[in-house]
Amino acid sequence: MTAQELFEQIKKKRSFLCVGLDTELTKIPEHLLSKEDPMFEFNKKIIEATHDLAIAYKLNLAFYEVHGASGWISLMNTVKYIRKYHPEIFIIADAKRGDIANTARMYAKAYFRSLNCDAVTVSPYLGQDSVMPYLEYDNKWTILLAITSNESFKDFQTIENKDTGNKVFEEVVLKSMHWGSDANMMYVVGATHPEYFAAVRKHAPNHFLLVPGVGQQGGSLQKVAESGMTDNCGLIVNSSRGIIYADISGNFTVEARKRAFTLQQEMEILLKQKGLI
Numbered sequence: 559m560t561a562q563e564l565f566e567q568i569k570k571k572r573s574f575l576c577v578g579l580d581t582e583l584t585k586i587p588e589h590l591l592s593k594e595d596p597m598f599e600f601n602k603k604i605i606e607a608t609h610d611l612a613i614a615y616k617l618n619l620a621f622y623e624v625h626g627a628s629g630w631i632s633l634m635n636t637v638k639y640i641r642k643y644h645p646e647i648f649i650i651a652d653a654k655r656g657d658i659a660n661t662a663r664m665y666a667k668a669y670f671r672s673l674n675c676d677a678v679t680v681s682p683y684l685g686q687d688s689v690m691p692y693l694e695y696d697n698k699w700t701i702l703l704a705i706t707s708n709e710s711f712k713d714f715q716t717i718e719n720k721d722t723g724n725k726v727f728e729e730v731v732l733k734s735m736h737w738g739s740d741a742n743m744m745y746v747v748g749a750t751h752p753e754y755f756a757a758v759r760k761h762a763p764n765h766f767l768l769v770p771g772v773g774q775q776g777g778s779l780q781k782v783a784e785s786g787m788t789d790n791c792g793l794i795v796n797s798s799r800g801i802i803y804a805d806i807s808g809n810f811t812v813e814a815r816k817r818a819f820t821l822q823q824e825m826e827i828l829l830k831q832k833g834l835i
């Protein structure tokens with residue numbers, strides 16, 4: 559999917575929402591547990607309740623890998639379902655991988671070919687040769703971690719390079735920009751640290767940013783949009799638990815839709831304020 563196609567979808571749906579399918583067997587309604595593939599059944603219902611409000615789904619691989627072979631099957635079933643019934647939607651494999659090139663080559667093939675996702679999250683800390691194997695795929699996206707949403711992000715990401723005056727996350731953005739382009743790379747910037755969006759935008763004015771941390775982690779959509787939104791929106795904002803576990807009774811799809819709808823409505827206002835719709 560191209561950046562333009564992503565933007566067209568954003569304008570059409572008046573939304574830049576990504577629903578995170580961080581599906582846990584212990585949190586899904588009991589009546590689904592008797593199904594052959596309960597995680598897939600849950601995902602399918604969440605997708606049916608939110609697909610007109612979301613432009614992307616993000617599958618965090620940890621929640622599937624924990625179940626071994628059956629988890630991988632749930633993952634594959636979910637991706638195939640989205641591709642078949644909602645082919646306009648952007649699919650992110652949230653893997654946060656980082657390894658030497660020979661291994662990265664296999665990860666890239668796994669997420670882009672075997673699983674057929676549009677994007678994969680990657681840790682930048684092994685440097686250029688560890689990221690290039692992902693960038694070899696046409697029409698696929700590599701999403702590099704810049705500012706993560708967790709509390710300990712400052713342990714490394716904001717350390718200053720005395721030679722350049724840049725912080726580590728700025729070095730990540732500045733260097734990696736030359737590995738790919740704004741047509742095949744995005745950066746993760748957590749909604750919980752809105753004060754860093756201006757610095758990321760200074761270096762990467764046109765790249766799409768994947769923004770987790772709205773919802774359960776308490777990030778503000780308003781603040782993210784203030785300094786992160788570009789002329790083609792440039793934002794994909796994720797909420798996982800805040801949507802999919804809004805209610806874990808039989809009514810979970812209704813409550814999940816309500817939460818997704820609330821976010822979409824806020825996004826519509828922000829897109830209008832920016833003059834994009």
Ligand SMILES: O=C(O)c1cc(=O)[nH]c(=O)n1[C@@H]1O[C@H](COP(=O)(O)O)[C@@H](O)[C@H]1O
Nearest residue numbers: 618679706707748770773774775797798799
């Ligand atoms: O790459 C990510 O998606 C990610 C990066 C980051 O800095 N923080 C972060 O929370 N995430 C992921 O985004 C999702 C957030 O989930 P909720 O807090 O439930 O909305 C999880 O899948 C996290 O693994």
